[in-house]
Amino acid sequence: MPIASSSSGNAYVVENDGRALLIDCGVPLKEVESRCLEAGVDAGSVEGVLVTHNHSDHISCLRPFLRRHDVPVYANALTADAVAAATGLDAGAFVIFENGQVFETAGFDVRPFSIPHDTPDPVGYLVSSHDGTYFHGTDIGSPVESVGRMFSLADEATLESNHDVELLLGSGRSETLKRRILGPRGHLSNDDAADFAAHYASARLKRLHLAHLSGECNVPRIALKTMAETLARAGRADIEIDVIG
Ligand SMILES: [Zn+2]
Ligand SMILES: [Zn+2]
Structure with a gap:
């Protein structure tokens, strides 16, 4: 389950068996694409974006990414509202989850959990595959x-x-x-x-x-x-x- 990132902004790739998810999208599109390659996947095979919270260093490139790659964005309701307001994305772009409820996407079981941070409803993620469980917690x-x-x-x-x-x-x-x-x-x-x-x-x-x-x-x-x-x-x-x- 390789993860890639670099020195500024947030966009993390979780990959298993050629299927991939992005966690946050706060770096320019080119950088997202190069991080995917570092993780061994083409950005075109990203199947969804998990959003942690609505600070701009986590969502600034969400809209350009979705223009290029038409995939669902996963967020809880309060975060989706805040991200929609900040980016102009349509409510239909989001798949809404409840914190603490496991959902399945791209072959992973994803469990969002609350974290203490100064936005409406920020989360971290546990992402599990048959290969193991990955914890993601920033902010x-x-x-x-x-x-x-x-x-x-x-x-x-x-x-x-x-x-x-x-x-x-x-x-x-x-x-x-x-x-x-x-x-x-x-x-x-x-x-x-x-x-x-x-x-x-x-x-x-x-x-x-x-x-x-x-x-x-x-x-x-x-x-x-x-x-x-x-x-x-x-x-x-x-x-x-x-x-x-
Ligand atoms: Zn933050
Ligand atoms: Zn941050």
């Missing part, structure tokens, strides 16, 4: 137990490791923005992400991708080091870690 303001329970079911995971707290506090960002990022509906710091992973990873977890790194307030090397040291202290140096975005 998580607090390391809450309900999200941890989902993480503990994963064989492979993408987890936000957004910022280094010192770099954020020392940055030129406004106090309001700093408070938002650090708040309970903002983003996970490197330390938060590492403590969360060490606490909730089950013996199943083999690969962990760190994602949604802030360009200004994080450094991939620091995020990796924090995660590696924390997992090693928890006796989980076996988990493969990389940075994908």
Whole structure:
């Protein structure tokens, strides 16, 4: 179940047996297409887009992508309304799900779950195939137990490791923005992400991708080091870690 991403914006590819889903679409079309190729699939074989929430770094390219690839967009009702308002997409573009209810698409079982973040009804996803279960969680303001329970079911995971707290506090960002990022509906710091992973990873977890790194307030090397040291202290140096975005 290979996943691809890169340094800015969000578009993640989940592939199994040549069938693929996109999670979010916040990078230019060309970039989405190259991420699909990295994951070993043609963008034309993407069968649907799962949307986590309506912030622009997750949906800015949704409309151009759908113009090129006519596939359903999966979202809960509040997110679909907000995405439709932001992008001009028609309500008919969306397949509406309920958080917590598993649905089947592209050969995967998909389970959306609530996450704490400052949009109407943000979610993460568990995506399962016969090959295993993938956890997708970015934009998580607090390391809450309900999200941890989902993480503990994963064989492979993408987890936000957004910022280094010192770099954020020392940055030129406004106090309001700093408070938002650090708040309970903002983003996970490197330390938060590492403590969360060490606490909730089950013996199943083999690969962990760190994602949604802030360009200004994080450094991939620091995020990796924090995660590696924390997992090693928890006796989980076996988990493969990389940075994908
Ligand atoms: Zn967000
Ligand atoms: Zn985001």
